[in-house]
Amino acid sequence: MSIRTEPVTMNVGPIHPSTHGVFRMRVTFDGEEIIDVEPVIGYLHRGSEKLAEERTYTQVVTLTDRMDYVASMTNNQSYILSVEKLAGITPSPRGVWLRMIASELQRIASHAVANGFLINDLGAWHTPLLYMLREREKILEMFEMLCGARITNSYLRPGGVFMDAPDQFWPALNRFLDEMPHRIDDIENLLSTNEIVLIRTQNVGVLKKDECLNASITGPVLRASGVDWDLRHKNPYDYYDQISFSRPLGEIGDNHDRFLVRIFEMRESLKILRQCIENIQPGPVRPKEVPFLVRPPKGDSYVPIESPKGELGFYLVSDGGVSPFRCHVRAPSFINLTLLREMVLGDKIADLFVTFGSLDVNMGEVDR
Amino acid sequence: MNTVMDSVVFKFIYCHLVSSNECVDSFRILGSGFISEKYSIIGFLITSLILILILINGALVGVLALIWGERRLIGRFQARLGPNRWGPWGIFTPVADAIKVMFKEDISPRLSDKFVFVLAPVLMVIPVLMIFAVIPFGKATFLTDLNVGVLFILAITSTNTLSVLMAGWGSGNRYGIIGGLRAVAMLLSYEIPMALAAVGVILMAGSLSIIKVIESQTIPFAIFQPLGFLTFLIAATAELNRSPFDITEAESELIAGYMTEYSSMKFGLFFLGEFMATIAASAVIVCLFLGGWRGPEIIPSHFWFLIKWILMICVFIWFRATFPRLRVDQIMELAWKALFELTLINILAVAILMLIWPDPTILELWIMTGINWIIFFVSLWIFGKLLGPKPEQKDGVSRKIVLQK
Amino acid sequence: MFGFGLIKGLWVTFKNLIGPTFTVQYPDKRVGLFKAAKYYKQNPFSFLKSHPIDGLKSIVGQAVIKEYPDQFPRFRGQEFNWYEDRCTGCASCAKYCPLGIIEIETHPGENNIQEGTSYDIDVFDIDIGRCMFCGICVEACPFDALHMGSGFEKATEKREELVIAVDELRSADKRPSTWFRPQIEQSSYQPRDKEMDDFHDIGRHEKPTKEELTERWVNER
């Protein structure tokens, strides 16, 4: 006897608990097995690139905050580096160190959120997520000390940062650096040896090295597949060339490797932060001669940086005016979505969300 | 009727209603009953109704308490406070929840199968309430002492599979259908290890009556046969659709699974049924494995039962706060490849031990316990090796994170 | 052994069960006797005497006291602080606002003739319903007349009420944030503790002495 079956097509999203925003997938199931996935994006499209063409170079900083709202400091950094290259501004050393501290803190926060939500997609009742958010909260508080906002920072300016760190920032940072390793250990105890997490994530959503590179996938996802490609190391921007750190590399490139690579990168970021604190010297945070209205000469610039999600770069074209002629964002989470279909084909429904979560996609950045 | 009269509570109410020879005078506080013995059946019915009323209301209050307790406790597990605004320590939060649920708009989708859609939540609650009938809440405090009590519980709990399937099918929603089908697959599979785990208990007790099971627990069966306890606990968690087996609801995958289209009081009934099932299942586990109301007689037996009951519920909440969800095929694998065999091993071990010591003394009981624990660890180790996570990939690539200097 | 990782996980959650919580309660929280007495700055006995009802509640841990989350002086809040005496009506803030939500109308004024002619402000509307609190207007202000506020409780039911008009700006509490104002931050100023009413204290320039003013305005001419 044969049972007649037929595939079911279902809309997952745009309103769904684990699509991390307004992402929509048109999924076709055969029983529990996925036979087709088509991502549909654009529900959060705000036209940031067009808006940037009507704003001055300083005002665009506020737009970049809102692209990847989990990692706005690195967005600022990438944009500012592009502007500095375009306008030929030499930043102040203290400003550069400060923005490195800010971006490494942001990396920890972003990875914490990514891993927390990944485990939430696995179905843990928000517990690891809340532990991660607890640590992120401390980082956001430090951001509030630095720049008066927790998420939409707008802390960086062409030439450095807008204001020196207040006195209370340094003790808070040191306390955080002392506490954080124990918190990461806690999370590892809770999850890294947990048999349920292991059987759920291992050998699921495997990305091979070549596929990854060919699809322009960057960041922790690429490193989890075993490619040693970290722009902080390979193409050091700011003062990353003065800092020694190691890059965690996975071997297989499945969801578990991506999870572990993020955990290890949080530890490495703590190391970088310690070296930043050792190296930072008093001085001005921003050169006096940088005007409020930057007018770069004609030309274009593209400075990719290693954001928590991957290679993030702003391609700016100037026509000599006060606002960019064209501003293109190379958004890592947008491009990391390229292989989503190939990753989940043949897996079960439950794995779809775990794989999607392990890519660490931020819809604000995907749709811009 | 005789077994019913063993219950203190029943006798107490009954003797105030009926003037009967069965009643000992010391039981009466307010004088003798007003119904003559000829019509004692009326008194019997009225007593039953009163007790049912008490029990159902008690169960509802228990659900409210559980909602509050679960939210507070999960809050604390997650290093936050939980609801604490409405009333002292937030104890009125479930009341507010109940009021909110009642006043929500009752929506039934156009594509739904109306009859099935409405019937499903009702079917969810009734079987759970029926479990309470056979649970002894203390020494000589029970509604009825069914001589097939364990069988009754196993039979009754399996009907909520039907309710979940009806809800999933009736709502005409694809998430609902997937949730309902998952539920059928999972709940039916876990009936078997659950029943087989109970067999170990029945073997030792020599009776299907829950009172007899409790009385036979000189050493609580949780300690005596850890394998049986573990499998029963896991199977019960799965039967309850609680984390880590909540694939039927699967918030992060199926939104709310079979409950997706339900709103208002229909949703409330599902909620009620689920929480009541947690309470009932904890009571069953306490009776079968933790010695029921037995305990040192410093405090009354009812309190022993209550303490064990609450602790058992807390363990369920603890599991929910800690474990991620299993995938559907892994859940089936666990049921058929691990729990099924483990329960068989347990039955075999218990049976052989009983053959060796047909009438064990306390010392012999402890020796049996020790042997059972050895079997427990050995079998867990073997099954972990066979079914646990494999560190290597299929083609033999070893897994490690390399720190590139 | 299989299951060991699960037990480790259970242990971590149990540690957090008995550990501290990280919830910040706002706007009030319930406390026991000692904390309530500390809040009212009394010892427990005199607190029980002076607040009998609160005292009884506090014995079961139910006394209600006000609670605010930690806030740092640079916090960019609502309720812009504007010092009319410092404002020249140059409209830099309106120009640099990325959203164009500041509206300024001026006319040549009679004030401050000594320091050069300035403009009187007729209209100074900030539509904080559309504001994203980036603080670029504050950064652009050349005379430190406009400051970010430090409040965060200005919730209303209508969008129109979110437009801060000039009168409201004039009369509002002056609790400026230290965003982009290092001169205030150096004096370790906390917005919640005290108001900054005097427009002389707020600027980034030294307050001129009388001699300097005489030198500048009398002797040089």
Next chain:
Amino acid sequence: MTKVFSGEMIRELIDDLEPESVVSTNNDSVHIKSESALKIFNELKNKENCQFDLLSSLTAVDYIDRFEMVYHLTSTVHNHSLVIKLICGEGRKEPKVSSVVSIWKGADLQEREVWDLMGITFENHPNLKRLLLWEEFPGHPLRKDYLR
């Protein structure tokens, strides 16, 4: 440190691969003929001393009198990068280039985005549909002549 090719170096490199396809040389980039683009990209990816395996970024710029495609290529093997530009079509009418999806899969979503927002047609793209905006959307918003 990533070795960034200057315009002259890129011209030498491309002249080796496909002579006379460079139109003009800038400071840090070259313009190439759009007809030979696909062939050049293929060579750049596969040739031993190039191995540009990572397509960093792909975008288009509306220079009012022309549309330009900009390709940022990186090699993770040799750790060097270069910028290649090409002018799409004549003037503003029907800009068209050949798709590079067959070479780099990563161009898939980026080319769809460029088509969506800038209106440049990619020949041989497997699935050239609008991405961020809906199908019925009039016009291409990132063009300079787009009015609301």
